[in-house]
Amino acid sequence: MKRWLFWGALGVLVLAYPLLTADSAVYQRLGALVLLAAIGASAWNIVGGYAGQVSVGHAIFFGFGAYASVVVYTHFEWPPIAGAPIGMLLSVLVAAVIGVPTLRLSGHYFSMATIAVGELVRVLSSTSDYIGGAQGLGGPAMPRSVFDLSFLSAAPFYYIFLAVLVLLLGLTWWIERGRMGFYLRAIKDSERAARSLGVSAGRYKLYAYMLSGAFASLAGSLYLCMFGFVDPESGFGILISVKMVVMAALGGAGQLFGPLVGALILVPLEELSNSYLGGQGAGLTFVVYGAIIVIIARFLPSGLLSLLDRRKVRRAD
Amino acid sequence: MSMTLVQVVVSGLLLGAVYALFSSGLTLIWGMMNVVNFAHGDFVMLGMYSAVMVWTALGGGPFAAVPIAAMMIATLGVASYFLLVRHIMKGPMLAQILGTFGLALFLRYAAFWTFGANFKTLPDTIVGGSFVLGGIRFEGSRVLAGVMGLAITLLLHLILTRTAIGSRMLAVSEDATAAQLMGIRPQRMQALAWAMAGAATGIAGALIANFFYTSPTVGETLAIVAFVTVSFGGFGSVLGALVAGLIIGVVESVSAYAIGPVYKDVVVYILFVLVLWFRPQGLMGKA
Numbered sequence: 001m002k003r004w005l006f007w008g009a010l011g012v013l014v015l016a017y018p019l020l021t022a023d024s025a026v027y028q029r030l031g032a033l034v035l036l037a038a039i040g041a042s043a044w045n046i047v048g049g050y051a052g053q054v055s056v057g058h059a060i061f062f063g064f065g066a067y068a069s070v071v072v073y074t075h076f077e078w079p080p081i082a083g084a085p086i087g088m089l090l091s092v093l094v095a096a097v098i099g100v101p102t103l104r105l106s107g108h109y110f111s112m113a114t115i116a117v118g119e120l121v122r123v124l125s126s127t128s129d130y131i132g133g134a135q136g137l138g139g140p141a142m143p144r145s146v147f148d149l150s151f152l153s154a155a156p157f158y159y160i161f162l163a164v165l166v167l168l169l170g171l172t173w174w175i176e177r178g179r180m181g182f183y184l185r186a187i188k189d190s191e192r193a194a195r196s197l198g199v200s201a202g203r204y205k206l207y208a209y210m211l212s213g214a215f216a217s218l219a220g221s222l223y224l225c226m227f228g229f230v231d232p233e234s235g236f237g238i239l240i241s242v243k244m245v246v247m248a249a250l251g252g253a254g255q256l257f258g259p260l261v262g263a264l265i266l267v268p269l270e271e272l273s274n275s276y277l278g279g280q281g282a283g284l285t286f287v288v289y290g291a292i293i294v295i296i297a298r299f300l301p302s303g304l305l306s307l308l309d310r311r312k313v314r315r316a317d
Numbered sequence: 318m319s320m321t322l323v324q325v326v327v328s329g330l331l332l333g334a335v336y337a338l339f340s341s342g343l344t345l346i347w348g349m350m351n352v353v354n355f356a357h358g359d360f361v362m363l364g365m366y367s368a369v370m371v372w373t374a375l376g377g378g379p380f381a382a383v384p385i386a387a388m389m390i391a392t393l394g395v396a397s398y399f400l401l402v403r404h405i406m407k408g409p410m411l412a413q414i415l416g417t418f419g420l421a422l423f424l425r426y427a428a429f430w431t432f433g434a435n436f437k438t439l440p441d442t443i444v445g446g447s448f449v450l451g452g453i454r455f456e457g458s459r460v461l462a463g464v465m466g467l468a469i470t471l472l473l474h475l476i477l478t479r480t481a482i483g484s485r486m487l488a489v490s491e492d493a494t495a496a497q498l499m500g501i502r503p504q505r506m507q508a509l510a511w512a513m514a515g516a517a518t519g520i521a522g523a524l525i526a527n528f529f530y531t532s533p534t535v536g537e538t539l540a541i542v543a544f545v546t547v548s549f550g551g552f553g554s555v556l557g558a559l560v561a562g563l564i565i566g567v568v569e570s571v572s573a574y575a576i577g578p579v580y581k582d583v584v585v586y587i588l589f590v591l592v593l594w595f596r597p598q599g600l601m602g603k604a
Contacts, residue, residue, distance in 0.1 A: 048411075054410060054411060054414065056414075101590070101593075101594045102590075102593070104597070105593060105597050106597075107410065108347070108351075108353050108410070108552075109548065109552075109593065109597055111353070111414070112353075112544055112545075112547075112548040112593075113548075113590065113593050115541065115544055116544075116545055116548075116586045116589045116590055116593075117586070117590060119541055119582070119586055120582075120583060120586035120587065120590070123579070123582045123583050123586070124583060126579070127579050127580070238537070238541070242418060245411070245414060245415075245418075246414075246415060246418060246419075248411075249411040249412070249414065249415040250415065253409075253411050284426070284430050286422055286425075286426035286429070287422075287423055287426045287427050287430060289422060289426075290419045290420065290421070290422030290423030290424075290425075290426060291419070291423050292419070293415060293416070293418065293419025293422065293423075294401060294416055294419035294420055294423060295419075296415070296419075297401075297405055297408075297412045297413075297415040297416030297419060298400075298401055298404050298405060298416060301405060301408035301409060301411075301412035301415075302408075302409065302412070
């Protein structure tokens with residue numbers, strides 16, 4: 001009973017957040033950004049957290065989503081959001097192409113390979129004039145219809161992102177407790193053991209990678225709808241990939257709410273430091289950001305949510 | 318072979334020797350304790366700043382800057398080992414990425430905060446200039462960096478394969494418990510590995526500062542080069558890093574000349590992915 005009350009109250013708070021912060025554009029924007037980052041990191045979590053394949057190249061999919069949205073606007077004059085399904089489809093294909101060779105690699109080698117492929121895509125993207133080269137492309141400056149998703153406040157984006165995140169977490173939850181979830185965890189613990197028990201490890205890793213890529217791409221499309229601009233660095237840059245990893249690992253990789261918890265901490269920290277950048281304290285907040293990450297890795301290597309697990313264990317004793 | 322192509326290959330080799338030197342620290346740590354140091358590029362960056370500081374503030378030349386940079390980064394390496402890496406190396410791989418990436422951010426923005434975002438360059442007086450030999454033009458600073466890079470990488474390789482200390486380090490990397498039973502202290506050997514890797518990295522930074530702009534974010538670019546060199550050459554092999562560094566240097570410089578500067582990275586990354594596909598353990602790594 002008490003638990004239901006807690007979750008109910010939390011749900012109402014999440015739904016009412018834009019109304020509570022209606023007079024502060026900064027906080028509304030912050031809410032939307034947290035949700036967007038959580039979508040990206042939760043997408044990464046499917047293959048990086050549950051299956052234990054630490055990809056540091058998910059910016060490839062994020063970039064495909066963002067570019068698909070801006071390209072359908074620039075070249076076909078469609079609303080940017082129409083690029084989202086195209087980006088997701090392309091990302092699934094690209095994930096298959098990248099995944100088949102790289103997923104055979106294990107541990108650090110897979111991570112290194114994804115870094116290399118990610119950088120390859122970034123460099124190539126800056127050489128194509130069709131997608132704006134190194135300058136990048138911009139979306140609609142003035143909305144033509146409501147489908148352009150050009151809003152004055154961040155509140156509509158907040159609700160769109162919330163809906164997508166709920167959908168993604170629902171899907172992840174469903175996978176987690178199904179057959180595929182068991183397979184992925186088995187692969188993470190020991191791929192050899194999983195194979196010997198008849199799990200087609202290669203196939204399930206690839207499924208997880210493709211699904212993860214599709215949602216990372218959706219995050220990219222949503223990013224473009226909100227910001228209306230993408231260039232090789234903000235689409236395919238290695239920092240995009242690293243942020244997904246760091247957020248998920250900070251909250252707890254392989255846990256349903258891990259990436260969301262990570263985003264709740266890192267995004268406000270980053271926004272805070274961005275708003276101070278340019279002043280005398282430039283860089284100092286990122287020093288603190290780095291230090292916090294180091295301290296968490298040092299003392300809570302399984303992420304913040306492992307604190308709750310410890311409590312559960314203690315209660316069970 | 319035309320003279321221009323020889324020139325291109327020679328400058329590729331000189332660049333490759335420096336790649337090899339600043340990657341050898343990364344490969345040493347990776348091979349020794351299976352930890353990928355995501356802050357490696359920022360170690361190089363701090364080596365560059367140490368050299369610039371010694372050079373401009375204290376008025377010391379390269380003969381003061383190189384050893385001081387080596388000592389500073391070796392100290393930083395040992396400190397990172399005792400305060401952070403020792404604790405995270407037995408944890409999940411993600412904790413290692415998280416920890417060393419946090420360290421990278423910390424160092425990068427500490428440099429940003431201390432030195433500012435502007436580029437710094439060395440006063441071009443001591444190893445500047447260039448000379449022509451056999452129709453090929455050599456730049457003094459690059460020759461110095463290339464030759465020293467080659468020498469120090471080879472020295473590191475010899476220490477690891479030909480000395481008692483090297484054997485002890487190898488023993489710890491293969492089985493720390495068994496090594497301990499043989500009277501070797503694993504933590505001391507691992508700290509020593511961090512000191513050696515740090516010293517090599519510091520020297521590399523001081524040498525690169527001769528011809529590269531020093532800025533707080535330069536580490537990001539350098540780190541990617543180092544990751545590629547190390548995976549290419551093979552996990553833990555200093556000799557592999559040397560060969561891979563030279564290959565990458567030549568491939569970059571030839572493809573920049575033949576296809577265009579934008580595509581030099583593309584060619585290197587494609588080569589890298591192919592190597593990983595056919596030989597996941599890298600050129601000289603153990604399977």
